Amino acid sequence: MKYPCLLAVLGAAAVVLVPQATARQRASAHGTRPEPAEMARLMDGIVERRDETWRWQRLMHRRRTPYRATAERILSLPYRKWVYRLWDDRAAKAKTQALNPPHRAEWMCIHHYEGSWTDPDAPYYGGLQMDRQFQSEYAPELLRAKGTADHWTPVEQMWVAERAYRERGFWPWPNTARYCGLL
Numbered sequence: 001m002k003y004p005c006l007l008a009v010l011g012a013a014a015v016v017l018v019p020q021a022t023a024r025q026r027a028s029a030h031g032t033r034p035e036p037a038e039m040a041r042l043m044d045g046i047v048e049r050r051d052e053t054w055r056w057q058r059l060m061h062r063r064r065t066p067y068r069a070t071a072e073r074i075l076s077l078p079y080r081k082w083v084y085r086l087w088d089d090r091a092a093k094a095k096t097q098a099l100n101p102p103h104r105a106e107w108m109c110i111h112h113y114e115g116s117w118t119d120p121d122a123p124y125y126g127g128l129q130m131d132r133q134f135q136s137e138y139a140p141e142l143l144r145a146k147g148t149a150d151h152w153t154p155v156e157q158m159w160v161a162e163r164a165y166r167e168r169g170f171w172p173w174p175n176t177a178r179y180c181g182l183l
Helices: 002-029 036-059 077-098 104-113 132-138 140-146 154-168 174-179
Strands: none
Touching (some): 036 077, 036 154, 104 174, 132 140, 132 154
């Protein structure tokens, strides 16, 4: 009777103690809990890169990349680093695309015959000489946020012109588009 009771007690102890020891081994293998400051810094970087990606996508009138907020819920340093690298890569790709709008050479040719990128003289503004009606139709968000086209970057002006081009071609610039051989 002694030995079966002893075996039962040892078996119960093994069931209780072995998982705890295994969990401690896993914890030491993966290191200690990540530093809260580093986790917060990575999260700030993820949000910054995500917002930058979305800003470029908004400029290009592209659907924004979905954000699932998993890095906020999963408290793993390697995972957060991976998410940061993912958004950093997305931001770099979106910026590269945005800085190279379609028809860039054509917009530069039209600009050559139009005004300065910062031309504030009404009724036409900026380097592609957009009037207020044109600006409110193709870039209401930029008009609200920054004012008239003379306050926009050249890339922003080209993307707004690209939006118009998709509907109207180069016809909003009839003379200069002809000089450039576009009409």
